[in-house]
Amino acid sequence: MFLSPHQIQFYRINGYLIVDGFLTHDEVQLYQDDAQQLTNHCYEQGDILADWGCVIEPLGCGYYEVEDLAKTDRPAYIALRAQSAPPALALCTLDKFGACAQQLLGEKAYLLNEQYIVKPPHSDSARFAWHQDVLYFSESQRQHRVVSVWTPLSSVEEANGTVWVEPFPDPMRPGVYQAEPGGNAFAARMDAGSALFMDGRLRHCSSGNQTALFRVVYMPQFSLGRITRDKDSHAALAIPVEEQSLVSSID
Template sequence: MLTPAQVQHFGARGFVVVPRFLGADEVAAYRDEAARLTNHCYEQGDLVAGWGCVVEPLGCGILDAVPERARSSRAAYLALRAQLSPPRLALCTLDRFGRCARQLLQSDRACLLNEQYIVKPPRSPRAEFAWHQDVLYLSEPQRRHAIVSVWTPLDDVCEANGTVLLDPFPDPARPGVYPPQDCAAATHVPAIMAAGDALFMDGRLRHCSTGNASGAFRTVYMPQFSQAPIAAAGAGRGLAALAVPLGPL
């Protein structure tokens, strides 16, 4: 669980870093899954050009099929994820990550929205992400449900190997509202983190990431959570992504 001070920091600035969120065994388990999924993606094409460095356990094609029920049923989701890794890994995502996300989202209907590994190969300066806000990937009606992303490095990260740069909320009273001018360099906060730390980000937080200039892979696990299930745009039927219920607080 997050402390009151951590929840307050998140609300005021749009993010909070929790040191040593994962233990060494959990980091190793997520890294092992990421390596297997990344190898599968390399068999299909270039990780940067073809996949954009984003590897989704349920979306990379390593599974023969993803039943629709697994997108919204906790039991079906856990059964499907067990085909890839030991059950404790998916339980960690739903329960440990999920409890903290539910604190921040303040909702009994909070659910897992998406999960992905962000893998930047060695010497990949093009493996960068421009300034953006995650919430803007959703349509305007979908944005009524807040989202939280948990950027969790499985390797030590710094600006040299592709960490995120954060632009804290300029006005806590108006979270996610930024001046129209370009980002001011003076406000940027680089996330210098150790493997197993967790960066909780409000979906309205402006951020970007650098390329990987190092000689080693840089891997991050990032589950995302929504305040409630988000319906698909258009006809309003179905789900925009996942809507897997979380464990209790």
């Protein structure tokens, strides 16, 4: 799947882009099954809200024995993820999500992180305040642009904890914002499998889940370059998004 020039231009002006029907029904099911397996594992260790903060990182939740190579090498990452899910899942993350992220970033992209954001039933306190993802990195690390792909695995709206988005107040000078969000912020009401692409500088938040059902979102993040810490260690993952694999979706 590729984005149109109009979609790319909209993203660059506003800092976000919503693509309806980004994932097929079978791809949504693939991520739902993976999320369920990893969520069950985390519940064996503690409480999703109190102990995990509603965020489950596949390579960081203790499900796998992760060697450093799987954090930087594409084949090693695919092989590791295949321990819990069909290879089509990792290929979808790298080829489908990654190809679109690379279009928005403009050059070679790297998978920086992936996570499931799981809000349990009746968890109104499972809120995320207004923030910008870029602020999770040091000033020197911000030289690499980041795009996050917020992808609900079931329909989302205000009642079950969807994301609120504030388009760039000034498209010519997006940066770190100090003022309160303006009146153009909106709640993203999305169907399962839709994708919200967010620039790392986009300000956003989310409400709690007031419903009787789990609210699960898959969110891979991609960076323009390898984001490193001291001694050249990687801040998270640094898996290159290369040419699309021969199989990038479920047959």
